[in-house]
Amino acid sequence: MFVVLLGLAGADNYVRPPAGRSLFVSHDHSKTSSQQVHISLAGNAQLRISWITDELTPSTVKYGKSSGVYEALMNGTSSSYRYIIYKSGQIHEVVIGPLEPSTTYYYKCGIDSSPEHSFRTPPAQFPIDFAVSGDLGQTEWTKSTLQHISKTDYDVLLLPGDLSYADFYQPSWDSYGRLIEPLASQRPWMVTQGNHEVERIPLIHKERFTAYNHRYHMPFEESGSSSNLFYSFKVAGVHVIMLGSYTDFGPDSSQYKWLESDLRKVDRKQTPWLFALVHAPWYNSNSAHQGEKESSVDMRNSMENLLYNARVDIVFAGHVHAYERFARVYKQEADKCGPVHITIGDGGNREGLATKYKDPQPKISVFREASFGHGQLRVVNASHAQWTWYRNDNAQPDSTWFTSLASDSACVV
Template sequence: MAIKKTHFPFLTLFVVIIIIEYLKFDVVHGYDRPPARKTIFISHDDNDTVPQQVHISQVAQDKMRISWITESPTPSKVEYNEFLSKNTVSATGNTSSYRDGFYKSGEIHNVVIGPLKPNTVYHYRLGESTNTTYNFKTTPDRFPIKFAIVGDLGQTEWTVSTLNHIANSSYEMLLLPGDLSYADFIQNLWDSFGRLVAPLASQRPWMVTQGNHEIERIPIVHKTPFTAYNARWKMPFEESGSTSNLYYSFDVSGVHVIMLGSYAEFHHNSSQYKWLQGDLLKINRGKTPWVVVLIHAPWYNTNKAHQGEDESVDMKASMEDLLYHARVDVVFAGHVHAYERFTRVYKDKSDNCGPVHITIGDGGNREGLARRYQDPKPDISLFREASFGHGLLEVVNASHALWTWHKNDNDKSVASDSIWLTNLFSNPTCKV
């Protein structure tokens, strides 16, 4: 696939950003972000039938969803085989598209393939009109497993630096707690983002949840929120018993991962709350001794950015007890464009049976970093820094995992915060 990198027209982007800020779709509470690096635009120069924006997501331990876009209708077909095997298998799926104002998306293809062997390299080909071959590696069926975790990714020159660092990290799955493309109604930027991440997302499963920049709702003009996000990034919500692509869960390599929706209803009578309640009750800690949760808006935050928002305060008040009593090990969040790690915490106090909260909204977004913190630093906050970067969670075995945050230091990946975690299932005083 031939792609060309150009800078997106500045004036168009500037005007839209002003409109968004005026309508308060990006809820910012009176702080100034320092300038970020330039937004980039990845164009598509091949013919309309050539697959683009390829990404994969895990449907089950032995199944993957292959997603891609073509500008004109082509078969939703995937042919795949194990590395060095001549035994080719084919699978078919479905296509969809959406409209947003004058924009009409390309044909969005989704095909689920499997059963697949764990920890195995597969080659695959899309459609019938191209000889381009892709490859991916399935996740292991048990420990160890390494997750790359990054929030608020965007598509700037900082994003490119972050993606380069992640590509060199030998990760097996990427987890993204919201704010993917920062398209903000400019639908061509969704296409650009898909092309930007495809070299990585076509080789390892990317599991995402939504942030405020995915809402894209305008009263009267475009009433339905999350249109582009739900169409382009289909996650395994139905397989987990959820009724919404905005929240779901899955098991992978001894870890139960829960993706929550900060911008879906979360009160006690909501569908999300009831689903979460049931999902936590079904967890088998003998099978998945680790439980990890991702949200977009952080429940714990000592940065002056994004203080007092309903998606943080009210969601925490509604759901914190559920996570605490289920002995969730770690909660990752984005939204705040900086890094922060808390101790195990519950009800705003240190608690050895509470989850570790980590904010990692520092992928490379166009809005810049949130540099101002509360002073003095609360005791529950152990490490905080306003730098772009990414994190790696290496789950080594049923009881221990290594968390490392790597900051982008003049485009070099520098390990700047690291801690060994022991999960709560292994703590005799914190049994479920």
């Protein structure tokens, strides 16, 4: 049995919004000026800066600690891709560093007439703040979510798949890049892919993840991965694993073998916190995306033991267009040494909210709500972190504290 969720617990009479109007952000710079600028972590004390130009220009970044004063220059590469009749602009990538922690840098991409941007590097140690948002898209609700995130002083954004919702129409990737640039050019955005990034058309375009892989180069090489679809990174005492729900994950797959190897390298004395991101949730009491055996159930059956035995603290997912927080679980039962599973697929997609839930609510489901919003995770120290989910209309949030499993003597392996 499923129940339609008509309002939050309590008498706030909240009327859930319909799917938001789709936005398209046009290009208002010259053909040689940088656009769609975004940054990501790229190994120890380094950042990858990516941007697009309509024409071929130098793949260089000038940067320094004062506005207009650029003490360093780094060179990179550029590429482009074709998708049926679409040809992308020049996609530039430059890795800069070493960079100092918790420091603001100013930079210019490519030619001198390009606009100046600035970013702040993450801290070297606790506390560190993450913004978390999945299934972002580019609608009026996306714009609201981004506005809410922009008011927070986060260090790194985590996005568990479904970025642009371009769905084969490649100019929407360009629009999305322009929409997120004000935020993504200032803080590292670390993303993994969702089903809307697959973009494979049988007999016409056989390659999967073409736009995603060309536009969002994540630090897979730095983490020993063979694919941009799965990787890990470390930042300020946190080890984050980004997994691919739509690439092979069985015991004989390269992703599974890489995950085994990556988890063996985790040192909980150096990184007391261990997070993982997938797109399709392994635990879900919403009617949406129930029965998706391969991307959800099969992946959970294949990899849950690895994450449990490594004492992963939190697993973030998207896909379901709502918010849900579970207890610590393992093999579908409450387990104090299992990870907390959080679905955060409420960023603002054009398909609307998933408002129907199973009734009664499973005991392992602690909080669930079908509204647009985002999450904030403040890792205070080696043992404690505060999680808060905010609904975009500023209603009462869901907030709780987590204790790292590395600090729990009952769960030490």
